[in-house]
Amino acid sequence: MAKDFTTREEDYSKWYNDIVKKADLAENSAVRGCMVIKPYGYAIWENMQAALDKMFKDTGHVNAYFPLFIPKSFLCKEADHVEGFAKECAVITHYRLKNAPNGGVMVDPEAKLEEELIVRPTSETIIWDTYKNWIQSYRDLPILCNQWANVVRWEMRTRLFLRTAEFLWQEGHTAHATREEALIEAEKMLNVYADFAENFMAMPVLTGVKSPNERFAGAEDTYCIEALMQDGKALQAGTSHFLGQNFAKAFDVKFLNKENQLDYVWATSWGVSTRLVGALIMSHSDDHGLVLPPKLAPLQVVIIPIYKTEEQLQAIREKVTSLSAELKSKNISVKFDDDDAKRSGWKFNEYELKGVPVRIAIGPRDLENNQVEIARRDTLEKHTASFDGLANHIETLLTDIQQNIFNKALKFREENTRKADTWEEFVDILDNKGGFILAHWDGTTETEELIKEKTKATIRVIPFDGEKEEGKCILTGKASARRVVFARAY
Amino acid sequence: MAKDFTTREEDYSKWYNDIVKKADLAENSAVRGCMVIKPYGYAIWENMQAALDKMFKDTGHVNAYFPLFIPKSFLCKEADHVEGFAKECAVITHYRLKNAPNGGVMVDPEAKLEEELIVRPTSETIIWDTYKNWIQSYRDLPILCNQWANVVRWEMRTRLFLRTAEFLWQEGHTAHATREEALIEAEKMLNVYADFAENFMAMPVLTGVKSPNERFAGAEDTYCIEALMQDGKALQAGTSHFLGQNFAKAFDVKFLNKENQLDYVWATSWGVSTRLVGALIMSHSDDHGLVLPPKLAPLQVVIIPIYKTEEQLQAIREKVTSLSAELKSKNISVKFDDDDAKRSGWKFNEYELKGVPVRIAIGPRDLENNQVEIARRDTLEKHTASFDGLANHIETLLTDIQQNIFNKALKFREENTRKADTWEEFVDILDNKGGFILAHWDGTTETEELIKEKTKATIRVIPFDGEKEEGKCILTGKASARRVVFARAY
Numbered sequence: 020m021a022k023d024f025t026t027r028e029e030d031y032s033k034w035y036n037d038i039v040k041k042a043d044l045a046e047n048s049a050v051r052g053c054m055v056i057k058p059y060g061y062a063i064w065e066n067m068q069a070a071l072d073k074m075f076k077d078t079g080h081v082n083a084y085f086p087l088f089i090p091k092s093f094l095c096k097e098a099d100h101v102e103g104f105a106k107e108c109a110v111i112t113h114y115r116l117k118n119a120p121n122g123g124v125m126v127d128p129e130a131k132l133e134e135e136l137i138v139r140p141t142s143e144t145i146i147w148d149t150y151k152n153w154i155q156s157y158r159d160l161p162i163l164c165n166q167w168a169n170v171v172r173w174e175m176r177t178r179l180f181l182r183t184a185e186f187l188w189q190e191g192h193t194a195h196a197t198r199e200e201a202l203i204e205a206e207k208m209l210n211v212y213a214d215f216a217e218n219f220m221a222m223p224v225l226t227g228v229k230s231p232n233e234r235f236a237g238a239e240d241t242y243c244i245e246a247l248m249q250d251g252k253a254l255q256a257g258t259s260h261f262l263g264q265n266f267a268k269a270f271d272v273k274f275l276n277k278e279n280q281l282d283y284v285w286a287t288s289w290g291v292s293t294r295l296v297g298a299l300i301m302s303h304s305d306d307h308g309l310v311l312p313p314k315l316a317p318l319q320v321v322i323i324p325i326y327k328t329e330e331q332l333q334a335i336r337e338k339v340t341s342l343s344a345e346l347k348s349k350n351i352s353v354k355f356d357d358d359d360a361k362r363s364g365w366k367f368n369e370y371e372l373k374g375v376p377v378r379i380a381i382g383p384r385d386l387e388n389n390q391v392e393i394a395r396r397d398t399l400e401k402h403t404a405s406f407d408g409l410a411n412h413i414e415t416l417l418t419d420i421q422q423n424i425f426n427k428a429l430k431f432r433e434e435n436t437r438k439a440d441t442w443e444e445f446v447d448i449l450d451n452k453g454g455f456i457l458a459h460w461d462g463t464t465e466t467e468e469l470i471k472e473k474t475k476a477t478i479r480v481i482p483f484d485g486e487k488e489e490g491k492c493i494l495t496g497k498a499s500a501r502r503v504v505f506a507r508a509y
Numbered sequence: 510m511a512k513d514f515t516t517r518e519e520d521y522s523k524w525y526n527d528i529v530k531k532a533d534l535a536e537n538s539a540v541r542g543c544m545v546i547k548p549y550g551y552a553i554w555e556n557m558q559a560a561l562d563k564m565f566k567d568t569g570h571v572n573a574y575f576p577l578f579i580p581k582s583f584l585c586k587e588a589d590h591v592e593g594f595a596k597e598c599a600v601i602t603h604y605r606l607k608n609a610p611n612g613g614v615m616v617d618p619e620a621k622l623e624e625e626l627i628v629r630p631t632s633e634t635i636i637w638d639t640y641k642n643w644i645q646s647y648r649d650l651p652i653l654c655n656q657w658a659n660v661v662r663w664e665m666r667t668r669l670f671l672r673t674a675e676f677l678w679q680e681g682h683t684a685h686a687t688r689e690e691a692l693i694e695a696e697k698m699l700n701v702y703a704d705f706a707e708n709f710m711a712m713p714v715l716t717g718v719k720s721p722n723e724r725f726a727g728a729e730d731t732y733c734i735e736a737l738m739q740d741g742k743a744l745q746a747g748t749s750h751f752l753g754q755n756f757a758k759a760f761d762v763k764f765l766n767k768e769n770q771l772d773y774v775w776a777t778s779w780g781v782s783t784r785l786v787g788a789l790i791m792s793h794s795d796d797h798g799l800v801l802p803p804k805l806a807p808l809q810v811v812i813i814p815i816y817k818t819e820e821q822l823q824a825i826r827e828k829v830t831s832l833s834a835e836l837k838s839k840n841i842s843v844k845f846d847d848d849d850a851k852r853s854g855w856k857f858n859e860y861e862l863k864g865v866p867v868r869i870a871i872g873p874r875d876l877e878n879n880q881v882e883i884a885r886r887d888t889l890e891k892h893t894a895s896f897d898g899l900a901n902h903i904e905t906l907l908t909d910i911q912q913n914i915f916n917k918a919l920k921f922r923e924e925n926t927r928k929a930d931t932w933e934e935f936v937d938i939l940d941n942k943g944g945f946i947l948a949h950w951d952g953t954t955e956t957e958e959l960i961k962e963k964t965k966a967t968i969r970v971i972p973f974d975g976e977k978e979e980g981k982c983i984l985t986g987k988a989s990a991r992r993v994v995f996a997r998a999y
Binding site: 049050054057065088118 | 536538539540543544545546547548551552554555571572573574575576577578579580581582583584585591595596597598599600601602603604605606607608613614616625626627628635638639642648654658659661663675677850
């Protein structure tokens with residue numbers, strides 16, 4: 020069916036922008052690099068938030084809120100951290116405007132801050148400065164806080180959801196008495212992310228460790244979930260960091276352990292952002308528009324009446340009332356769209372574009388036959404179903420769709436994960452096929468950077484569950500103990 | 510009972526600070542004027558958010574998200590608006606730091622923004638700049654958006670929750686085809702706030718209109734809910750603004766109406782903030798600590814075992830398991846605190862301080878008698894209750910407590926609302942009693958400002974439901990058609 024937007028085949032990047040725009044998800048704002056998240060896009064994010072927030076609380080975490088601003092000097096306390104973030108931050112230098120002589124307003128030079136403030140790009144520094152006052156002894160540990168917040172990283176090239184100057188996210192910041200406990204926490208939260216990605220977003224992910232080069236600025240180890248988009252590029256979907264004692268040392272956060280000795284506190288941090296909305300779109304959507312997994316769809320079922328007369332509409336409305344009630348009682352969101360100003364063909368297109376998982380059409384003939392026509396968004400297939408047991412049928416169908424979307428994405432990833440044993444193979448796959456490439460690497464940052472320079476491919480992840488396999492680095496030929504996952508990435 | 514904090518009688522202001530600190534609600538951060546909202550304080554805010562968000566959605570609103578930053582020039586487009594907000598805003602002038610020659614980092618002078626950005630103090634300007642692109646015809650209206658966000662107003666004197674440089678809030682921004690529809694919306698949302706204040710916060714509020722002097726910068730009318738704190742000072746708890754066509758004109762937002770004519774769009778905006786947490790504390794809490802209405806309490810019921818031996822604890826634990834499950838099935842939050850490291854007396858104090866509405870104590874004797882001891886936080890009264898039907902008893906008790914807290918606050922307000930017919934009476938009440946004062950006013954801003962200058966009292970609200978009553982202005986003696994509500998305020 021023809022839609023007035025680009026297909027994936029034609030131009031994947033343009034296709035993505037078209038979907039974001041036409042499905043009313045987000046748009047660029049008047050402020051360079053900042054997006055407006057429109058109600059339909061925000062509703063997807065709200066569903067993500069609700070599911071994640073419950074998972075965080077079920078694993079013992081609580082929410083809190085820390086300041087938007089960070090004193091400039093805080094950034095400098097952790098050496099790697101300032102290197103990673105100072106280059107791209109919004110700096111507040113004044114706290115007042117005043118009337119300008121020529122009309123309008125101007126910065127009031129008398130209201131200059133003694134120390135500049137940075138809009139948080141991430142909150143490790145301000146939070147560890149706070150934790151310093153919360154922690155005296157092992158009895159105060161662990162601290163398991165999460166924060167839902169906006170952050171700003173001054174990006175030069177931005178793309179809606181995927182990379183914006185301001186974005187929304189959650190950042191967990193935990194404090195522990197031992198190294199082991201912090202390691203367990205970092206891994207636990209990575210598993211929460213993987214669980215969320217696979218079971219809510221229907222997006223299969225690889226889990227593992229980042230190479231030192233791709234580590235978070237200030238971390239000892241960065242764990243990540245890594246997904247494959249339909250254009251064969253990888254997307255980092257979430258990270259969980261084992262911070263060691265780096266921030267505790269930077270902010271002098273010590274505690275009295277059970278042995279009555281002073282020690283530095285161990286830390287983790289972990290986050291996912293509105294970038295996940297971009298990942299969701301690029302994982303499942305097609306040339307007809309969005310495809311949303313039922314568990315995150317703002318609207319799961321739409322019912323569209325097909326009628327000519329007001330009497331027919333009324334008969335359909337009556338028939339539908341109890342179905343809607345029954346679906347709602349099963350926590351299935353449903354809308355009966357009887358807007359008379361729009362043709363049913365227009366509605367079909369619109370809900371397809373918006374990725375509503377199940378569309379039900381009912382006309383006078385259907386009423387006579389005690390049936391409806393059901394279209395599922397994932398396969399675009401239609402079938403008829405009896406009104407008897409219809410709510411149960413739809414409930415099952417939604418579960419099927421959720422599973423099918425995941426299976427399809429998993430199949431795509433499997434078909435696009437390849438081994439490369441030589442440099443030629445490696446380059447050939449990158450240039451002609453894309454996807455994840457399992458290849459040997461000699462373990463050095465130099466080689467990793469050389470590969471990136473030559474091919475734009477990076478090490479996405481060193482998988483937790485990768486087998487040991489002796490081999491030779493695809494670039495240098497030096498010995499390697501295992502394959503790592505390369506790809507070009509967002 | 511002695512607590513190591515100030516009583517209300519001794520020093521109300523210090524009492525407030527002590528409660529906020531000792532009940533672990535919030536603290537000042539390293540950034541001047543910005544607070545850290547600690548997990549327990551944030552949990553109260555989350556409960557407020559959940560209730561309000563549902564009310565907004567039930568009245569047809571959707572959430573969206575707009576940029577944190579506002580171009581300086583946007584502020585100037587609405588004349589009153591810039592007057593109201595330019596004096597107190599965080600200004601971003603640069604987008605990068607660089608390494609300083611002497612170590613540390615400094616602002617990179619080469620990364621100066623062409624136009625400064627303001628951290629939003631409120632979002633009318635950026636939102637109306639966005640709505641311009643969303644609205645062409647009456648078919649695009651109404652737009653009923655809400656945003657949960659952080660905002661910054663550079664306050665010189667700050668107090669935790671009540672007045673901070675950064676605070677969390679929601680801001681609704683709606684666009685309508687007619688003046689009437691916008692007026693209805695502004696009043697509807699004020700009623701939502703009043704409903705929330707009274708039925709969730711158990712805080713009685715007056716509803717009405719602000720005098721022109723106290724209006725939102727850019728509004729044609731500001732409606733408000735106004736509450737009375739225990740020290741006799743008023744607190745503005747929420748506002749809803751009828752903005753007329755001011756922002757539509759400032760941002761040139763026109764639409765084609767049903768008569769096919771171009772007209773400016775009508776607007777409202779409305780907001781409540783984390784200030785409500787401060788209002789909640791000051792409305793109900795006592796010299797023993799927080800008193801929380803059950804509907805907003807993060808923890809509603811705590812069960813504390815009284816035991817000497819591990820066997821006794823085990824017997825209590827078994828008995829309590831099904832009670833906890835039954836309470837949870839009624840959506841009542843409950844915690845069994847069997848922390849062996851803390852004495853039960855310490856726990857009693859702690860949960861009293863934290864305002865947990867119902868405390869249940871169970872010892873071996875109670876088990877024998879198939880009963881428990883129940884203490885309610887609002888009255889500090891204790892009674893015994895049988896295990897038979899205990900969950901139902903607690904459910905009823907929580908409803909009672911919610912109602913009793915409201916009744917108590919209402920009684921306080923009634924006892925502290927007085928009429929003043931002369932200037933002497935007015936000043937006497939202000940200086941010796943406080944509370945709301947119903948008095949005649951000649952309707953001019955000059956008089957209002959003179960009264961404020963002489964007494965620090967302001968017109969809090971011109972009540973919707975006030976009777977017409979001819980009288981003479983307490984200051985000028987000029988004719989007045991009705992009494993308005995004066996008070997000293999937070």
